[in-house]
Amino acid sequence: MADVQTTNQSILVVGGGMSGITSALEAAEAGYDVVLVEKNPYLGGRVAQLYQYFPKLCPPNCGLEINFRRMRQNSKIRFFTMAEVANISGSEGNYNVTIKLSPRYVNDKCTCCGKCSDACEAEIDNTFNFGMDKIKAAYLPHEFAFPMRYVIDPSIVETEDGKKCQEVCEYGAIELDMAESTFDLNVGAVVWAAGWNPYEAEKIDYYGFGEYPNVITNVMMERMASPNGPTQGKILRPSDGKEVKNIAFIQCAGSRDENHLPYCSGICCLASMKQATYVRERHPDCDISIFFIDIRALDRLEDFYTKVQEDxxxxxxxxxxxxxxxxxxxxxxxxxxxxxxTGEQLRMTFDMAVLATGMVPNKIDIAGAPEVAADEYGFVINDPEKAGIYGAGCVRRPTDVASSVADATSSAFKAIQSIARR
Amino acid sequence: MENKMGYNASFAEEVFRNVDSGDEIKMCMNCGVCAASCPLREHMDYPPRQIFSLIRAGKREEVLGSQSIMLCTSCYTCVVKCPRSIPVMDVMHGLAHYALKKGYTPRIEAARFGKEFWNQVYRRGRVDERDLAQRAYFAGGFWEGVKKILEFADVGIKLVLHRRMKLIPEKKIKGISTLRKMLDKAEMLDKGRSVQ
Structure with a gap:
């Protein structure tokens, strides 16, 4: 049971990715009490899974680390991982929220010594790497995880493996009897920053994702290019582990398609160009083809397009x-x-294909929750008529990290206004 | 009304107004999926996407005289895949009808076959394979008919041996007059007249 005191002067931020962290920090640094809840066992969301930020091409960990330090230094923020909103009711200035905490089976005494992981024999799919490799069922989500704390998978809690983990832990950090719990909050405003999911590429049946091992998605490519990913940063074919000699990027895999996502996901063109630079860096001899309907590289981002075209x-x-x-x-x-x-029929053979799948917003999917305005595709609209719950980042439009941060800052400000109006 | 670039917007307007499903072309974003999915793409002078582009460019002769618009076999692949939900197949059929109406006969044998097929159904209520083939072949003149018959003789013999084609003429169905009334009504509807 979490001990959290909040009032209708507090703000709840749902989602601990880049947008949620930003909203929480901006509001807390303006002096407001903030509770941040995150579904995963770590903060950082999809940004933590990237190999490089766009367009600077630097690793995302330093950017996240700066934010985590701001959080540690600020007593106004309380955050919970493995936490989800179970219920929400009320109106602007006065919401009652129930938070559900899933058991981690590891308490804050964990020092990340890794002995539980060594003792554990059972393996599970590594969801952080989109199932491209396996990890022990007692695991650290990833090497820069914040909070830096292990997780025990529910599948081993009642097995010998679970007991072994508990026995080898010298710090008494493993609690196999930890159970799901809930706690209630009273807040004045909510920032919904639940982020996005990649479009399910299996649904585009003529691309054979899930059937042909060498067809992967752009989010998988980020993990593959990461030095801490399943292939230690090498771009290898999943079918036989061969280094790629020619690779295809397929744009609009699902996006701009009435049968799938009717809208343009905005970021995929430049994401594929960015990933083309990953391939160039790792495998300089590899030939790269980018197949597109139209290239969307707006404003000054066109410079990146121009640079890649020169290659x-x-x-x-x-x-x-x-x-x-x-x-x-x-x-x-x-x-x-x-x-x-040219009007010619095109038939080309490749070692591997990367589908540039689009962004699907994570809508507020809680029975009985107050109505939040959304457009026809499910992206949240911050409607002044329905103030109190505000979208931030990719739940509002498909966009990149920099724009998410700007949007999250504005949403924090709107949440503060909701409280000030009372 | 041609401008310097040689574009002719009036043909696009003509298609939007007069061709069945013609205004759907407005949705095309030139991705080429229809062209690449068509099983008959190798035989087309212009695949569907290029037909749509030619319409926008005002190339009336090229479009209405094209083989492609008569080649569609209604397999629906383009309709299923089109990211803009254009019923590409319907547009191609619409264009074929329109081209025939305007006196274009890009695939004359297909047009003759279609016409004769309709005649057979109207006359008998069913199709007499032998009679249909014979009439379609000879529609282009005596010598062309003889040439075609010789070309397809082995297919014909096999069909007869497998009892797929009869040598004695097919009989009319019962109630042929009722069927004709339905077909007449359908034809009236096609011409845009109201039917009681």
Missing amino acids: EKIQFIKSKIANISEDEATGNLLLEGENTR
């Missing part, structure tokens, strides 16, 4: 890929489309 190893081909098929013997992929610049 002789990267070619841009104006064609939406209409089909992928696999050569079973080699695992190579045959891409088909129409080159709409």
